[in-house]
Amino acid sequence: MIELKNIYKTFKKKDAEVQALKNISLKVEKGDIFGVIGFSGAGKSTLIRLVNLLERPTSGEVIVNGDSLLSLTDKQLRTAKKQIGMVFQHFHLLESKSVFDNIAIPLILQKSKKGDIRKRVIELLEFVGLADKEKAYPSELSGGQKQRVGIARALATNPSVLLCDEATSALDPQTTMSILQLLKKINQEYNITIMIITHEMAVIQEICNKVAVMEQGEIIEQGNVLQVFSKPSHPTTRSFVKTIVQKELPLSMKGKLSHTSGSKIIRLEFLGSEMTQSFLYELVNRFEVKPAILFANMVEIQENIVSTMTISLTGKEEQLVLACLYLKEQGIQVEEVSA
Numbered sequence: 001m002i003e004l005k006n007i008y009k010t011f012k013k014k015d016a017e018v019q020a021l022k023n024i025s026l027k028v029e030k031g032d033i034f035g036v037i038g039f040s041g042a043g044k045s046t047l048i049r050l051v052n053l054l055e056r057p058t059s060g061e062v063i064v065n066g067d068s069l070l071s072l073t074d075k076q077l078r079t080a081k082k083q084i085g086m087v088f089q090h091f092h093l094l095e096s097k098s099v100f101d102n103i104a105i106p107l108i109l110q111k112s113k114k115g116d117i118r119k120r121v122i123e124l125l126e127f128v129g130l131a132d133k134e135k136a137y138p139s140e141l142s143g144g145q146k147q148r149v150g151i152a153r154a155l156a157t158n159p160s161v162l163l164c165d166e167a168t169s170a171l172d173p174q175t176t177m178s179i180l181q182l183l184k185k186i187n188q189e190y191n192i193t194i195m196i197i198t199h200e201m202a203v204i205q206e207i208c209n210k211v212a213v214m215e216q217g218e219i220i221e222q223g224n225v226l227q228v229f230s231k232p233s234h235p236t237t238r239s240f241v242k243t244i245v246q247k248e249l250p251l252s253m254k255g256k257l258s259h260t261s262g263s264k265i266i267r268l269e270f271l272g273s274e275m276t277q278s279f280l281y282e283l284v285n286r287f288e289v290k291p292a293i294l295f296a297n298m299v300e301i302q303e304n305i306v307s308t309m310t311i312s313l314t315g316k317e318e319q320l321v322l323a324c325l326y327l328k329e330q331g332i333q334v335e336e337v338s339a
């Protein structure tokens with residue numbers, strides 16, 4: 001659907017060069033909601049702007065819907081671009097035009113018939129929940145409503161791909177959630193593939209099935225969201241994941257921990273929530289150990305529950321070792337915590 005192959009992008013200024021992207025390769029499959037996350041300056045905007053050639057790579061290949069965009073003629077490129085809608089952080093609406101006219105712009109540009117334009121815009125207004133705002137002007141709308149107009153405009157020409165450049169970064173958390181739900185609905189009901197860049201892990205958690213993490217122009221980690229969230233390998237990914245999956249003991253608790261002989265403090269990570277009770281019961285039943293929960297956290301990712309739990313286990317050394325072994329055999333990740 002979208003494929004970037006060995007992309008490099010260098011911005012040349014008078015006295016300096018900025019290597020914004022270094023050897024980026026990624027694949028977005030049909031139906032994906034693919035998130036790209038990174039800190040400011042990582043190269044996310046440059047990356048997403050390459051997908052519809054708002055930015056041209058210094059080298060590498062951009063393939064969308066099977067077309068290698070850099071080898072198309074201008075006319076072919078215009079046709080290919082109709083398949084790619086884009087939503088912006090600051091909406092980019094025309095203030096002097098009504099909501100209806102803003103959404104109609106791409107249809108007017110492609111010379112659709114008046115009746116068809118009216119039908120499509122009304123349909124889109126309905127879809128994004130702004131049926132009563134047809135005649136309003138952007139200045140009369142909230143940020144969330146403006147973004148709904150931006151989304152409707154991006155969908156006007158029936159694209160197969162929607163690019164979202166920090167689409168929720170200018171919105172409060174509640175509005176962010178409602179816009180993310182709208183993007184999910186677009187993906188599911190219109191079967192549109194979405195690529196979204198963000199610096200907020202909550203965006204990835206809420207709607208994405210795949211994620212790429214960027215740092216200094218490179219992709220440092222990518223994969224299925226559940227995989228990356230449950231086992232992040234790069235320190236930067238870990239620091240992003242930490243913002244939503246709280247694994248560490250709170251500092252106030254850490255200070256009070258003391259390891260006494262005959263006890264172990266271990267952190268457990270596993271998928272699913274129903275497991276919790278059964279393995280604690282099994283520990284007590286099968287081994288001469290006493291478990292106590294010190295800290296627990298559950299996060300929903302892709303309709304899966306990722307659970308982390310810190311427990312203390314008290315008992316004879318041999319029993320503690322056997323208990324830990326048993327937990328590992330159940331597919332639980334076990335890590336000893338130092339005080």
Ligand SMILES: Nc1ncnc2c1ncn2[C@@H]1O[C@H](COP(=O)(O)OP(=O)(O)OP(=O)(O)O)[C@@H](O)[C@H]1O
Pocket residue numbers: 011012018019020038039040041042043044045046047199
């Ligand atoms: N038109 C440009 N000319 C020169 N340098 C640029 C240009 N656009 C981006 N850059 C540089 O490329 C690097 C990546 O910028 P980019 O905007 O893609 O990062 P980002 O991850 O989107 O950051 P942010 O979240 O702050 O927008 C930065 O060092 C930036 O200064």
